[in-house]
Amino acid sequence: MLDGRILLDIPPSAVLDMRRHGIAPEALDVVLVSHLHADHAFGLPFHLLDCILRSAGETPLAIVGPPGLRAHSEELFALAWPGLDVTKLTPKRRVEYVELQPRREVKVADIAVSAIPMSHFGLVAYGYRVTCQGVRLAYTGDTGDCGEIDELTNDVDALILELTHIAPTRDADHLDVATVARVAEKVRGRGGKVFATHMSVPPTHVPAGVTACEDGKTYWT
Numbered sequence: 001m002l003d004g005r006i007l008l009d010i011p012p013s014a015v016l017d018m019r020r021h022g023i024a025p026e027a028l029d030v031v032l033v034s035h036l037h038a039d040h041a042f043g044l045p046f047h048l049l050d051c052i053l054r055s056a057g058e059t060p061l062a063i064v065g066p067p068g069l070r071a072h073s074e075e076l077f078a079l080a081w082p083g084l085d086v087t088k089l090t091p092k093r094r095v096e097y098v099e100l101q102p103r104r105e106v107k108v109a110d111i112a113v114s115a116i117p118m119s120h121f122g123l124v125a126y127g128y129r130v131t132c133q134g135v136r137l138a139y140t141g142d143t144g145d146c147g148e149i150d151e152l153t154n155d156v157d158a159l160i161l162e163l164t165h166i167a168p169t170r171d172a173d174h175l176d177v178a179t180v181a182r183v184a185e186k187v188r189g190r191g192g193k194v195f196a197t198h199m200s201v202p203p204t205h206v207p208a209g210v211t212a213c214e215d216g217k218t219y220w221t
C-alpha cells in the first residue's frame with residue numbers, strides 16, 4: 001500500500017488484513033490490479049461488498065487494471081455472493097473501473113499512473129509507474145525477467161518488485177534473487193530505493209540493499 005490509500009493489488013485477505021492493521025478500507029482512493037491471478041485480484045468481491053454495505057465516502061473508489069478488469073470483477077462477485085447482483089445494488093461508496101492501455105498515462109484521483117506490460121504466463125500483466133505527490137514509484141506486479149523491467153524502473157525514486165524465488169530459477173514468469181539483485185543494483189545506483197514483496201523466501205535472503213516488506217509495517221516515511 002502507498003500513502004495509506006493506494007493499494008497495489010488486492011489479495012483475498014486484503015479487507016481483513018487492512019482492518020487488522022487499523023486501516024479502514026474506506027481510506028483507499030485507488031486499487032491498482034496488476035493482473036487477474038487470484039493472489040492479486042480475489043480480494044475484489046470482498047472489497048466490493050464492503051463498498052456496498054459499509055464504506056462511506058464522497059469520492060469514488062477507483063479500481064485500475066488491465067482490459068477486462070470490470071467483467072472479471074463482476075464475475076468474481078457473482079461467484080462469491082450468489083443472490084446478490086452487483087449491477088443492481090446501490091453501493092454506499094461508488095466504484096469506478098479504469099481499464100488501462102499500455103504506456104498511456106492517466107490521472108486517477110491525485111496520482112498519475114501508467115502501465116507497462118510485463119512477462120507473466122502470456123497474460124496481460126502490468127507493472128505500474130505511479131507519480132504521487134511528486135514521488136515516482138514503480139511496481140512490477142508478477143513478472144519474469146524481461147527488458148520491460150528497465151522501462152518500468154527508469155528514473156524512479158522507489159521500486160517495489162516481486163521476489164518469488166530464493167535461488168536462480170528457470171521459472172520464466174517470476175523473479176529470482178539473482179535477477180532482483182541485478183535490477184536493484186541499477187535502481188540503487190541511480191539513488192532509488194528498492195522494496196521486495198511476493199516472497200516465498202525468508203527476509204534474510206533478500207539481496208543487500210533490498211528491503212523485504214512485512215505485513216503491517218511502514219517503510220520510507
Ligand SMILES: [Zn+2]
Nearest residue numbers: 035037120142
Ligand atoms: Zn501471477
Ligand SMILES: [Zn+2]
Nearest residue numbers: 037039040142
Ligand atoms: Zn502472484
